[in-house]
Amino acid sequence: MAKPVEADVVLSCSERLPTVDVWLVIDVLRATTVIVRWFELGGRELYPTDSPDAARRLAHDLEQEGQKPLLMGEENAIAPQGFNLGNSPLDLTRELATAHACAVMATTNGTKALLRAAETGVPVFAVCIRNALSALGCALSRGSRIGLLCSGRKGRPAWDDTLCAGLLLSLLQRQHPGLRLADSARLALLTWQSSRNDLRASLSGADHAVFLDRVGYGADIAFACIPDASEAVPELHESPDGDGMRAVLRRVPSDAMGPRLRAAPPLSEPAPVGPPRTERAPAAPNRFASLLQYAKSDADHLFLGGNRHKKSGRTRL
Template sequence: MSVQLTVVLNPSGDLDRIDTWIVVDILRATTTIVTFFEMGGKVLLPVEDVEEAYSLKSKLGGKWLLMGERKSLPPPGFDCGNSPIELLRYNLRDFHGAIMTTTNGTKALLRAAASSGIVFAGCSRNATAVVEAAIERGNKIGILCAGRFNRAMIDDTACAGMMVEIAKNKIQSLKLNDGAKIAIATWEYYDKNLMRAMTDAEHALSLKDLGLWSDVEYASRIDESHTIPRLTLWNNLPAIMV
């Protein structure tokens, strides 16, 4: 069976119809989402803007965690930021769920949902598991890099390249678009060393300036999780669950 693997290096512009999208925002939204479910989170509601997040929190009540960022820091009144390390402090089983808005990642997830019935949140932590899940669900697979401010970023591109390599090792007849070839070339440029690529990424350096380097180190870990968050509906709202 021939499989088409499409990588989109930033979320601007129209998206092709794809059987399954894997959305990658390694710094930090999809890493945080995977961690949320690893830590016992039940449901996560992604929203595009801060005001929508405030409104939803008001309707749903106090047992919902309000999380996310603007300019890499939590907006006023948020319970926590877009930080996987920060989530480790919470007993997420005490919450009904979480509401999340980020500058890039949540928007990319919602955009992917408009062009595919299946959307997974992927990062280095669940790279092999999420690629295998996508392969099982059709012969048109897409990896959508959230990027930053509608620009391609080294961190997401290298992570996507790692996923392309995983797919190449599992599928004999794999067709790659230009984005996929650029992604795997980036992965190989950094000697298949994700932390090396992350260290060179401007987004990672900006997080370091904010004292958030531990998030970068955490996000560079590979295949520590089999958790595969998927976009679905919860009470007619876009939701991520496992």
């Protein structure tokens, strides 16, 4: 008898990691979206690191070994000094991906989350909205206890990553109606259910999305919002590095990806055909609406203790 499928969600990297069979690491804005794009365009390997300095050292070592790495990433959303590229998926091209034997990457949250998941010793995949279906198929081929690690922001949960986790759970629940959810997974699923009718609008309201838009990366948000746009699934491996090991991402071969999950049906219903139907009574109010209203509010308000408060004139990053 097959084991029941279970799912747990870690809402930020500062939390303790539970025991699972496989990790899906999420950083929608923007690390895992960029990583998936790298492999989608033909990239062969990508080395995640935990800091810009570590990335520079590794890129130098790889050059000494005869490779030609592409150094990319961000620090406060901007490419660090000496990096070839920042952290925008739209800056990657097929020419760049094929011209470089590998890439080395450092970001504030996403690459650190990948390395933390790798410490648990179970399979680790990079996932975003664009490759959600394919990544879930890979995860299910490795075990029944699925862990979703949200990178978060500044050591706290991030709306964008939690929203993506909820999307993944909704797809998983469609395939496995008896899916067992930990409490944090229920919170992520509730986040998705409150936003699924307008994913882009909801994601655009996240703190980090607002910041990215202010500094000129609004197009990255729209790019990150397209579901089922890629079948590329990067998996973390280890390669020798002197007396130690390096973490390296490689694309999962198509014959090792496991069964593909069903896509969700369109969210909008088709126009009715024939005579109009009898009007239904108004739906009962959503009892969670007051808890979630802060996430849908405009950028001029903060959520504090269950109430909306007008921001001061100070810019919030």
